[in-house]
Amino acid sequence: MPCIPQHFEFIDARSMSAALADAIEQEAKSALLRRGVFTLCLAGGSSPRQAYEMLAGKDLPWRDIHLFFGDERLVFPCHGWSNFRMARKALIDRIEIPSANVRRMRGEMNSAAAAARDYERRLRAFFGPGASLPEFDVCLLGLGPDGHTASLFPGHAVLEETEAWVVGVEEPTLPPAVRRISLSLPALNASKKIFFATSDCGKQPLVETILTNRTAVTRRYPAARVQARDVVWFTTQQL
Numbered sequence: 001m002p003c004i005p006q007h008f009e010f011i012d013a014r015s016m017s018a019a020l021a022d023a024i025e026q027e028a029k030s031a032l033l034r035r036g037v038f039t040l041c042l043a044g045g046s047s048p049r050q051a052y053e054m055l056a057g058k059d060l061p062w063r064d065i066h067l068f069f070g071d072e073r074l075v076f077p078c079h080g081w082s083n084f085r086m087a088r089k090a091l092i093d094r095i096e097i098p099s100a101n102v103r104r105m106r107g108e109m110n111s112a113a114a115a116a117r118d119y120e121r122r123l124r125a126f127f128g129p130g131a132s133l134p135e136f137d138v139c140l141l142g143l144g145p146d147g148h149t150a151s152l153f154p155g156h157a158v159l160e161e162t163e164a165w166v167v168g169v170e171e172p173t174l175p176p177a178v179r180r181i182s183l184s185l186p187a188l189n190a191s192k193k194i195f196f197a198t199s200d201c202g203k204q205p206l207v208e209t210i211l212t213n214r215t216a217v218t219r220r221y222p223a224a225r226v227q228a229r230d231v232v233w234f235t236t237q238q239l
């Protein structure tokens with residue numbers, strides 16, 4: 001049952017990142033205490049980078065933590081557009097995490113649909129045969145200027161996906177940068193907790209619209225269709 005999202009506004013990107021890293025640490029510690037394992041799904045974009053760097057400095061038992069990705073571009077993992085590359089540089093390379101605990105989307109595959117099937121198969125293997133959807137302890141998301149989140153864009157048919165956990169977002173008329181792989185809305189919405197983060201204070205009016213006028217905008221902005229049981233927004237103030 002979705003709850004009313006919480007919203008925390010910060011004076012700048014640094015304080016937003018510190019609060020986000022602290023909140024992830026807190027969720028990790030509580031999941032580790034309860035179940036001995038913590039699952040974190042990472043976002044791309046620029047907003048979470050500083051929080052990843054701060055998270056890398058936390059004293060966490062990384063061998064019990066599993067990292068996943070919410071979306072990826074169809075590029076090699078060393079490419080400048082790769083979400084994995086950003087997370088590797090900001091977080092993964094700085095922590096003692098077994099490589100088997102890091103599950104990236106294989107953007108090097110030559111079709112987004114095949115890469116989506118591949119990631120779904122690996123998610124299902126992790127969550128087990130009884131899982132009807134993945135249930136990340138925490139899923140991080142960003143907000144695009146058009147209201148997109150992960151790689152779910154306004155007006156795209158994949159927004160209506162009801163079965164697949166992972167979807168390929170193919171747009172043959174656009175350059176390869178926009179061929180993407182993304183968790184589907186049902187998969188995102190199954191997360192125990194969603195942390196949206198945007199360090200761009202210019203998106204504040206969009207955040208307000210999404211938060212205050214949920215019914216009218218629900219179909220227009222994919223981010224507004226993320227209605228998990230616990231959603232928290234971390235944003236920066238417009239001065």
Ligand code: 6PG
Nearest residue numbers: 044045046047142143144149150
């Ligand atoms: C990506 C994400 C995208 C991102 C938003 C916000 O770019 O990889 O798919 O959903 O989170 O576009 O990006 P910023 O954090 O850079 O504003």
